[in-house]
Amino acid sequence: MNDEARAEVPFDWWEFLIRWSGEWADAQDFDGLDGPDEELVASRWLGFPAASDTDLAALEERVGHRLPPSLRAFLQVSNGWRNAGPFVYHLGGSRDVRPHLDGRGLGAVFAEYLDEDASPQDRLRAGMWERALQLEVESDSVLVLIDPLDVDGDGEWAVYEYAHWLAAPPERYPSFRHYMTDRYRDFHRMAADDAANGDAPPFVNDTTRALDEAVEEARLTALGGAYERAEAVLAEACAFGRPRAVRLLEQLAAFACGGFARRAADALAADPVYASDLLPLAAAVHAGEHQGPPWELLARCTTQEARAAAQEALRAAEEGSYRFTAAGPLGRAAEGARDLARWGRWNEAWRVLVAALPHWRPLGPDHLAPMGLLADPVLAPLITPERGRLLLGVPRGSQAGAARETLHVPSSAGDDPVGLSWLADEVPDQVFRSYRVVFVADRDPAGLPARIGHSGRDDNGGGGDGDREGAVSGGLHPPMSRWDAEQRLRQPRWGRTSADRALVAVGQAAPGWSFAFDGDPAPFDEQRFLSPAAAASNGTRAVVIWSSCASPGRYAALFHLSIGAGGEEVCAFSVTGGDAEPQWSGEVPDWLDLDGFPQTPEDWRGGGGRDYPDGRLPGERLALAVLERALGLTLPRSALLHGPLHTFVTRSWTRPPAPGEAALAFGWYHADRPAPGQERA
Structure with missing residues (x-):
């Protein structure tokens, strides 16, 4: 109380x-x-x-x-x-x-x-x-x-x-x-x-006994899904310094709040009873700190076997190779969810995972949830604080009862928005001020590099730069976060080529469709733009979208759509934020119903002239909604923002310069990564 x-x-x-x-x-x-x-x-x-x-x-x-x-x-x-x-x-x-x-x-x-x-x-x-x-x-x-x-x-x-x-x-x-x-x-x-710490006699009295009894009741309450009620009891016991309460509360906080994984993992990571689930998380937290001090947990390993296990866990965390495992239905669900998640199907992956949670069994009396999920580089990003709280609300372990057979996971619980319209939304962590995306009517995203991938040769003349570290020629890079992909794989431009190749994240966009998405494109080059719609549609259909936000004094807002079928570009549409009329070319195919697609300057620019509050053309949202309705297309917001997803580098989105045509090439590189041929000072 x-x-x-x-x-x-x-x-x-x-x-x-x-x-x-x-x-x-x-x-x-x-x-x-x-x-x-x-x-x-x-x-x-x-x-x-x-x-x-x-x-x-x-x-x-x-x-x-x-x-x-x-x-x-x-x-x-x-x-x-x-x-x-x-x-x-x-x-x-x-x-x-x-x-x-x-x-x-x-x-x-x-x-x-x-x-x-x-x-x-x-x-x-x-x-x-x-x-x-x-x-x-x-x-x-x-x-x-x-x-x-x-x-x-x-x-x-x-x-x-x-x-x-x-x-x-x-x-x-x-x-x-x-x-x-x-x-x-x-x-x-x-x-x-x-x-x-051995500095005083054992501290046991009526108060500590009552608190410890309350902690045990709170543990069962938490396993039964009433985690908020358990949190209140555990917080009171923590204030009195009851060590078990601290361990249990930190596990709840790691899922419910995020950011508490270190404390939740460290307490039990070296305990052989819990190490299989907690040690990978402790290693992942330490590896994520990059420049942190030597891993303190190694000093707490009392046997050579324990130390070797800790070093192996740290290696897996640094390489991103750890995979959460569990016995029975939860283990099988984790495998299925991981395969869905790596293709961006996070909503489905989450539901598969949480539906199997009632089958999870704690490793010991101080274990409240499968903490190893938070160490899995593919599954952990699925568990936002909102979803973490939903997970804690699922009865599990000894308190699962009928939930093993009757658990219902609402389809909207913690889900990302479905469709494309969110691309035009003001999202707090939104970083896609501009974007370009290729949709291909092929359910297997692994085939996208063969259609539009960079071959390793300079497709705009000159020598090829190749990919950065970890590149897989002609294939996909392993799943990684957007940040890691940007740091490790972004194509350098050292002034040797004017090609506009994109580092794209790939996944499944809808039943029967795949996508390749670039959330940080180069400025749109209207004169030399070469849509990948034709190459992407070889033997199938493809849709290409490019949206650019206005940059005052530099670029006008733009929206481009091109459609490919059977290896040819069949139609294209472009509109900018200037005075030019929207431009159509070719014929819209019968399989694409664009009823309601914005057509006129007023549809696209609204009544605000050239001033767009968020830099986007007002008609973009409606255009995305029409494409979403016509083809059932969707993009996974959280997966694109945070990953991990497979990536590859596309061929250039610009044609080679014509004879006598000037083309500006520029580049960037990290200060600790000299350009080819340069020596570090």
Whole structure:
């Protein structure tokens, strides 16, 4: 039960302080005690005699306020307190509480951080330093202040604890009771750590036993799918330093929030019971840090076999070769989901994976979910925080019950948008300001390099540059994230060629269709543009789309569509953001119903002239919707943004320069990767 849940229950200060004192006494190492602490241990009491009504009346008269309820109730039980946390040695009683008066000028320091947008609450807190009452008598440079003007609906005054050596604002507590219960948690947390490190006797008492029982119940609750209820219980136990609660909560957080994988993995990665699932994740986290220090986990491996397993896990993580495995239906589902995911079918892959989750079995009592999924370079990107929370809501392990037979996964739960229209949306992590894509009526994306791939020769004259590291001549690169593909495989242009080859991600666009997508194209060269529609459509059909956002003073917005069939380009359409009319050439084939496709300048440019708020032609969304409806085409947003997907390099999207025609060639390279023929300085 947290502090908010207890608010409606009268707080028993006597029981609370007696319990704290007794547990503190039992946690002491008698060999290290000095005289005063020996007396406290013997008396099993950290407090003082209660304040009298006369004492309280005198205090209230001195400070000019009636005391808040929880501070008054505390003083009526104990007129002060010792060992109130690791840095506050003595909280004063009724005769010790006094105005702070801000002798250090902290109010002026914190007032400097206020700006015109500061809230009334911020301004109230900035003025707290001069009017607050000081509660601590002895501490390690820590101030404990209570503010008579920071009052809640119950008449409680806020307490602030400030340690200048933390270089942080003061910590605020809603009331004196909240402050004391938090210090009690601090005591428990430190006592548990000392006991675990062998610096103090075993720390076991009625409170720890009750917390550990609650943790076990929360574990079963989490396995049953009610993870949010389990989180609340585990968070309370974590605040008391219960080590098992920390391990379990971090596993939930790794799925529900993202970004907690390191802590979730490190605690159990070296444990042989859990290593098969947690060790790959710990290795993946470490490998992802690139420039991090030597892997600390290796030092915790107690056998040669464990160390070898850790080194192998790190090698697999660095190479991206780890594959999550599991026994039974979940293992088979992971294989199927991986094959779907590598072709961009993330929505389907996710549903296959989560539908098999009820069959997962924990490796031990501290295991809440298949953590190895977060280490699999193909499957991990499927599990967004939203989907991670959906995964945690699935009953599994001993609590799966009927879910193994009846689990229903809603088709829209955590799914990417279907279709093409999202390309024209304002997406928070959208990086495709411009894009080009080839759709081919062939269900096997592996055949795309044979149709439109770069052969290794310079297709615009001159010598060939080849691909960057990891290239597969005439085929596909292994799946990798968009970032890795950009860094490792982007075609260099050293001024030797004017070819416009694209590094494209490939996948399945719809039943019977494949795609090759470039989210960072070169500027559209209207004079030399050579659509891949003809080459892509050899023996089938193909659709090519190129969209460019306007770049003020440089490029006009553009939308291009070309259609290929049987190895020939049969029709093409282009429109720009200038004054030119939309241009059609050829005949639209019977198999492509473009009813509703925007045709006129007004359809494309709207009523805003040449000013487009997002740089896109207003008609683009409608054009994409028509193509989506006509052919059932779709592109996987998350897979294209984050990968991993297979990639390859296309042949040039521009024709060679005509005799006497000038063509500008330019290039870029990383500072740590010199151009061919250049030596590193």
